[in-house]
Amino acid sequence: MPQFEVSTPQRTYAAVVERGAIARLPDFLPASHGKLFVVTTQDVWALHSERFAAAIGSRPFHVLFFAGGESNKRMAHVEQLAETMAEHGADRSSLVIAFGGGIVTDLGGFLAAIFMRGIPVIQIPTTLLAQVDAAVGGKTGANLVAGKNLVGSFHQPLAVLIDPAVLATLPEREYRAGLYEVIKTGIIATEPLFRILADQRDAVLAQHHHVVDHIVAESIRVKAEVVSADERESGRRKILNFGHTFGHALEAETHYTAFLHGEAVSWGMRAATYLARDLGLLQASDCQSILYVLDRYGPIPSVKGIAAEALERRLVKDKKTIQSKVHFVLPVCIGDVIVKADVPPEPVLQAIEKALADCQ
Secondary structure, eight states: OOEEEEEOSSOEEEEEEOTTGGGGGGGGSOTTOOOEEEEEOHHHHHHHHHHHHHHHTTOOEEEEEOOOSGGGOSHHHHHHHHHHHHHTTOOTTOEEEEEESHHHHHHHHHHHHHGGGOOOEEEEEOSHHIIIIITSSOEEEEEETTEEEEEEEEOOOSEEEEOGGGGGGSOHHHHHHHHHHHHHHHHHHOHHHHHHHHHOHHHHHTTOHHHHHHHHHHHHHHHHHHHHHOTTSSSGGGGGGTTHHHHHHHHHHTTTSSOOHHHHHHHHHHHHHHHHHHTTSSOHHHHHHHHHHHHHTOOOOOOTTOOHHHHHHHHTTSTTOBTTBOOEEEEEETTEEEEEOOOOHHHHHHHHHHHHHHTO
């Protein structure tokens, strides 16, 4: 299985995609590391603690349990985790291992970024969404009531260990939610990946090893290349936000309780696709292909009762909004997108309304 290099000004590290990759954890622990702290959730630990224990061997570690859930991805929980670390003697030689889904990798990475002004972190993502998106690239953060990930830091890990075998333990809804991030990768950068998802749906949903391993590896290849070219989202990395600007508005408007992140991104990609078509940037045939594939991996929870105007107001609070200008990532064909900031409000509202109508 492949290993991809992520090279940034902060650090160069490996993103390993391999069945059984968790067993390679000792290969990436610094020789002089201090106390090890594992940030995880009760459900992940119940499923995978034996894998972790076998990998870590005789090294002592302390488990920090996080309640999980997007609504708990808040500063109060980061403070609680940091207090527990301090109580157990953590210092600047300590190391955090974020072992879980995207919320854990985000929050665990943020904890490492700010504890004693920064200690190392190793990411071991256990959901598909975390494997193909959240764990790679150094984005960490917590939510505010005003919006998603509005406090955070770029903190690159020492390594990311991606084991596709653990995906077999995911509930179907969680797995499908992660697939939307894979679809996103195909739309923004690699048409062949999109076609695999379009043409091999049954194999993808059945988690046939050769298909899953390929789509995960291809997603990591793209993410590694984009992050290596633009660590802090000043240019090309913005394309990774396709579907996220609209999706984050949906998550915030529903108080982070109704949608998994990937489901919100799916809806967001739908809105962005309509917007691109209506602005004359995307051919109708490509628009139909994107909507068809999103439908094939759905449905997502109903958006009935959500006001388009409320979502439009949320857009300006997104962390990617600069000087009150919303930066939309819009497809121009399958495999390529542009970032556009000078979009009038009328077509934005119309695109939101169309996407809401599709998902009642």
